[in-house]
Amino acid sequence: MTPAKLAQVVLDAAAAVFAARGLDRSLLPDSTAVERPRNPEHGDYASTLALQLGKRAGVPPRELAGALAEELGRAPGIKSVEIAGPGFLNIRLDPAAAGQLARSIVEAGSAYGRSDRLSGQRVDLEFVSANPTGPIHLGHTRWAAVGDSLRRILAAAGAEVTSEHYVNDAGAQIDKFGQSLYAAARGEPAPEGGYAGEYVAEIAQRLLAAHPGVLDLPREEAERVFRDSGYRLMLDEMRASLERFGVHFDVWFSERTLHDSGAVEHALDELRKQGHVYEADGAIWLRTTDFGDDKDRVLIRSNGEKTYFAADAAYYINKRERGFDKCVYLLGADHHGYVNRLRAIAACAGDDPDFNIEILIGQLVNLVRGGVPVRLSKRAGNIITLDEIVDAVGVDAARYSLARSSTDSPLTLDIEEITRRSNDNPVFYVQYAHARIASLLRNAGELGVDRGRDLDPGQLRHDKENTLLKRLGEFPAVVATAAELREPHRVARYLEQLAGDYHRFYDACRVLPQGDEPVTDLVRARLWLVEATRVVLANGLGLLGVSAPERM
Structure with a gap:
């Protein structure tokens, strides 16, 4: 007998007791639960249903517990029921009923553990979402392990889950990436605020081989070639690294498409309909302070330039219009400031920020060997890459170790410890x-x-x-x-x-x-x-x- 089946037996017994005593059956919950007592001598399982219902039904909880115990004593598979304290029920199963669980599990096979608890929910789960300007690194790896595990667990609980990677391929960082590749190809230092590391030089050489004569083009045109081709190569590397780690995304969503498709303008129209968009100082704003944000946010600057926040708003509305009930964001430790502003976007769009959007913040992870911090990556300049982690400890050790701790706390992984047999x-x-x-x-x-x-x-x-x-x-x-x-x-x-x-x-x-x-x-x-x-x-x-x- 599984705990779920036993819980239903307890609920059925309560329904029989209520019917026999003429009590209000509408007070009965749709479901109940049983728990394992801390002290095994108290029985196999315990129920607090009599305590929960007694006062509301106008019956002393211990008296109701006595009636429930008598009814449960007649149920197949239950050996005995004892009343403890003010109305706890301590239940012992017949060994045959307990042992039958082994057959149920074997026959269920891979389906055992799955449920319909979240059935009917359509969830968009966004995680990692690394900029396509460098390799997947240690900071992304924790969310890769946790996010993909959560995807699997949500699906096991009956939710319809789409895993999504948001590709930040619009804006200044992509231009800087192209400029850095161009500089590396010419043997020049990276531009101010640009990207360094051996991977930049490697990609630059690959692009030179793929585009002979690119350096003969005007600088602006050449940088555009390096930007677009380098972006695609980097994205391919990111996909390969994540797939090697066992992480597959259903959707790779391009930020650029929000701008090219008119999704940003559409989002502004939708937010205007809700009455939360206003103009001031030549800019267009969203009144997010109405919903807990520390300040209102600019959507379009006075020079007509759309902000990152405008893309964030468009992206959320796009997700909802794709039919997702819940939009779950898994963000890094440096994104605490995003929580209120993303919730405010949902509220400004007319949604319930306590239901339609969730923002989970993951704390930092450090890698050590024997207590000594692991060296910085030569290839990536100043980070440890996902591929290097996999090479050092393997997929299983990395994924399990990253997923076994609550993301609320910083995590330090010791290579020697997590690979020790x-x-x-x-x-x-x-x-x-x-x-x-x-x-x-x-x-x-x-x-x-x-x-x-x-x-x-x-x-x-x-x-x-x-x-x-x-x-x-x-x-x-x-x-x-x-x-x-x-x-x-x-x-x-x-x-x-x-x-x-x-x-x-x-x-x-x-x-x-x-x-x-x-x-x-x-x-x-x-x-x-x-x-x-x-x-x-x-x-x-x-x-x-x-x-x-x-x-x-």
Whole structure:
């Protein structure tokens, strides 16, 4: 019995009690939940439903808990129900009902953990959004890992998710990039405010080979060739680096298209209809202070030039007009100032900033080796690139380590620690649990031991089996909560707990027979439990974009 099914049994029992007592059934919630008690001696699961409903129904909570306990005691799969404190319900499952979860998980396979919690929501998830003027670097890499994990988790919770990379290909930085490439091709220093690093020289040489005679063109025309061709090459490199990291974007959205398509002018018209656009000092403004911003924002300067903020407004309205209910932005630590202004854009557009837009800010990440900061990149000048991180630690170690911590706090990764093959390394600990199971299942196959088609769940009575089963039952709720709170690290921390429970089970409960020992129902039941654990470990690692190895 899964926690979700048990919660429904509790709710059904409450409906029966309310009907029998003539209580107002409209007070019953649409859903409820059960939790694992901190002290296992208190039972397998606990419910606070009697406490929640008693006062509203005009019944002392402990009295209502007594009626619920009596009703639940008649439900199949429930061994006993005890009342604690002012009205807590401590529930113990029959071992057969608890063990049946192993079959449910194995039969569900890759679908186990998925739900319809966010069904019906169309989410645009924008992350990384690096300028196409240099390689993807360490500052982008955390959001690449977290953002892609969140994409997978939101989809597992039933949302329709589009992952999007906003390409900042309009404005002065692209012109500076073209000028820097031109200077590098001529062996000149980068212009003031331009781009340096070996990658600039490398791209310049590639462009010279692709465009012979480009330096013979007038400077302005040559810089335009370097700008446009260099931009495309850099974008290709960014895509390749992210794909290598396991990150795929459904949409690469060009800022330039907002201006070329008239989307900025359209957005201004839409904002005018809402009554929040005004003119002052020859410029056109958006009255964002009405919605929490610290100052009103200029949309069009007095010289007729459109601001970055105008593009931001057009981009948000474009997303909403593409049918997205929620626009989620994952921004770097230096973008705190964007929170109120983006929320204000949503409000000025007539939307609910508490629903239609979310801005998540990720803190900085530092890379060290043995506690010593890693050297700066030679190729990129003053940054550590994503490709260098992957070369140093691998995709799995990088993704897992970046996703397992809350983005609210700065993160320091030690190369030596995250590549160490020991139980002190979380990614190794979790992957080793999966590999250990795969090894056991291979051994079972070599011995001709099969779990069979039938499971006797009542065989799974050991304390460590019970603990493992309860942990496996938590997985769907963990995924749903991670999706709702936008916190992929909850999945990683759960997997570490699950791996620990499995290792303790394995040490206490021998699975395969030895010598001439017969293949018993207990052996087969434990093989079901082992396979169920493998399924959940693989599913959880998959949500983080990390492999589930068969051998280590």
